[in-house]
Amino acid sequence: MMNRQPVALITGSSRGIGRAIALRLVRDGYAVTVNYHSHRQSAEEVVREVEKASGAAIAVQANVAVAADRQRLINETLARFGRLDCLVNNAGITSVGRKDLLDATEESWDTVFATNLKGPFFLAQLAARQMIALVDAAAIPRGTIINISSISGYAVSTNRADYCMAKAAMQMMTWLLADRLAKHKINVYEVCPGVIASDMTAPVKDKYDRLIADGLSPIRRWGQPEDVASAVAMLASGQLPFSTGDRFNIDGGFHIRRL
Numbered sequence: 001m002m003n004r005q006p007v008a009l010i011t012g013s014s015r016g017i018g019r020a021i022a023l024r025l026v027r028d029g030y031a032v033t034v035n036y037h038s039h040r041q042s043a044e045e046v047v048r049e050v051e052k053a054s055g056a057a058i059a060v061q062a063n064v065a066v067a068a069d070r071q072r073l074i075n076e077t078l079a080r081f082g083r084l085d086c087l088v089n090n091a092g093i094t095s096v097g098r099k100d101l102l103d104a105t106e107e108s109w110d111t112v113f114a115t116n117l118k119g120p121f122f123l124a125q126l127a128a129r130q131m132i133a134l135v136d137a138a139a140i141p142r143g144t145i146i147n148i149s150s151i152s153g154y155a156v157s158t159n160r161a162d163y164c165m166a167k168a169a170m171q172m173m174t175w176l177l178a179d180r181l182a183k184h185k186i187n188v189y190e191v192c193p194g195v196i197a198s199d200m201t202a203p204v205k206d207k208y209d210r211l212i213a214d215g216l217s218p219i220r221r222w223g224q225p226e227d228v229a230s231a232v233a234m235l236a237s238g239q240l241p242f243s244t245g246d247r248f249n250i251d252g253g254f255h256i257r258r259l
Helices: 016-027 040-052 067-081 106-136 161-184 202-213 225-236
Strands: 007-010 031-036 057-061 086-089 143-148 186-193 247-250
Touching: 007 016, 007 067, 016 031, 016 040, 016 086, 016 225, 031 040, 031 067, 040 057, 057 067, 067 106, 086 106, 086 225, 106 143, 106 161, 106 186, 143 161, 143 225, 161 186, 186 225, 225 247
Parallel strands: 007 031, 007 086, 031 057, 086 143, 143 186, 186 247
Antiparallel strands: none
8 A cells, every 4th residue: 555644864863953853744744764873872762752743753874975875774764664755965064173274184075075965965866766756656746855054055164164165065966956856846955054053063052152142143042953844844845836946044044144
């Protein structure tokens, strides 16, 4: 029997923004694949929370930088649920050591680009192939790919050059996928978070506390993972059927140039 419940695969969803996205999509009726790299216990806790709410979820270990792991993510999602309606490319790492660009290393570059750009691109490729086949077979009505980028894609941090450049490239990746996949009923979006309370920003909390208090963005508060999850849920719902390739800023207005 065909599974009538939509299915979402969210990378890096054992904690932080990814966790919030997974739980929000479950509330909206999705079954979810909770991907984790090393935090197995956290991923299993998300699955338990989903099941406690009478939802459906599986936890799948995979490093998105590794081709075999990306394929396993797709395979296990399809084996468990029989379909894939939405991919959220959320997994990412910050610049290793946060070194000044004059001290930046090739090792950090390779690690950051593999996780933050190469992995999402080739996972989107795998997911798109499956979505095309599922749409053509009338097994799903449409597909959605959502790339989680960052304000670091256009706001310079000279101690995180590799991170900033990888995130900047996600906008072009989104445009390319949106253009190529539109005829297959697959819409592609970029969600661009600002300063969000998470494990990644915890080491610089004091710095951002000061900046936010001083008016870093018009809305003077930390963003929460749920703020990003709300945007993802809206895009996954199909409420913007005549939109693709767009960037949605979830940044408290940070992107507004002000004098």
